[in-house]
Amino acid sequence: MAASPVRTPRRKTLALTVSTALLALTAPAVTATPAAATTTAYDSTYYRNAVGKTGTSLKSALHTIVSSQTKLSYSALWEALKVTDQDPANSANVVLLYSGKSRSKSLNGGDVGDWNREHVWAISHGDLTTSTGPGTDLHHIRPEDVTVNSIRGNKDFDEGGSAVGGTSTSYTDSDSFEPRDAVKGDVARMILYMAVRYEGDDAWADLEPNDKVGNGSNPYTGRLSVLKQWNEQDPPDAFEERRNQVIYDSYQKNRNPFIDHPEWVEAIW
Numbered sequence: 001m002a003a004s005p006v007r008t009p010r011r012k013t014l015a016l017t018v019s020t021a022l023l024a025l026t027a028p029a030v031t032a033t034p035a036a037a038t039t040t041a042y043d044s045t046y047y048r049n050a051v052g053k054t055g056t057s058l059k060s061a062l063h064t065i066v067s068s069q070t071k072l073s074y075s076a077l078w079e080a081l082k083v084t085d086q087d088p089a090n091s092a093n094v095v096l097l098y099s100g101k102s103r104s105k106s107l108n109g110g111d112v113g114d115w116n117r118e119h120v121w122a123i124s125h126g127d128l129t130t131s132t133g134p135g136t137d138l139h140h141i142r143p144e145d146v147t148v149n150s151i152r153g154n155k156d157f158d159e160g161g162s163a164v165g166g167t168s169t170s171y172t173d174s175d176s177f178e179p180r181d182a183v184k185g186d187v188a189r190m191i192l193y194m195a196v197r198y199e200g201d202d203a204w205a206d207l208e209p210n211d212k213v214g215n216g217s218n219p220y221t222g223r224l225s226v227l228k229q230w231n232e233q234d235p236p237d238a239f240e241e242r243r244n245q246v247i248y249d250s251y252q253k254n255r256n257p258f259i260d261h262p263e264w265v266e267a268i269w
């Protein structure tokens, strides 16, 4: 990794604090703006048993909804990722999650310079394996440069560290990884999808977020307070929404509820 500036956590910037304070002088009860309530075309159909609920009742309803799905094999992920993560500006390429680079679809593999299958919920956190199940769930698997994927390893997500070689905007330190700003919310929504989808009522571990880093092989991923912040600062964009739709229409027949309704993150956690 090249020498690079060390970045310190910036969970709340001075600028935000000052501007909030100034706003407080001129307007009553101004607080950090949570993700706005949204309505989608699926509210009266796919989400009809979840709309209006909060807390564990919402989480339970969403678990039932998203658990009805088609499952892919590990090998089938290669071709699926070429569709779900296609570069909108170049249909011969995929966009790599953490580096943001556009790379030829044909460079899938395990050599330096290739892209491979990054498990955003790290395989070791709850022993996902690559058998059909959470370890092959397309909702949290993204193309990434082989070397960058290896640097992320099984680290939890948090802010801070040094710039990751091969990317200009992702950071890492000894126990955590910070994705580039444009995908911070994507990462948060993928982790929280996994928490709702996998509740320990099948052959797999009950996956849950917590507010720690260094979770190792435990079925947890952190840091929840940071993921919640990322969900708000990076709302779903056209790329993420298209991806959710393609997975629903063409592969798994289930949706990531937090892409459709980012405000459900706060409603549950």
Ligand SMILES: [Ca+2]
Residues within 6 Å of the ligand: 181, 182, 183, 184, 185, 186, 234, 235, 236, 237, 240
């Ligand atoms: Ca994003």
Ligand SMILES: [Ca+2]
Residues within 6 Å of the ligand: 194, 195, 196, 197, 198, 199, 200, 206, 207, 208
């Ligand atoms: Ca769970």
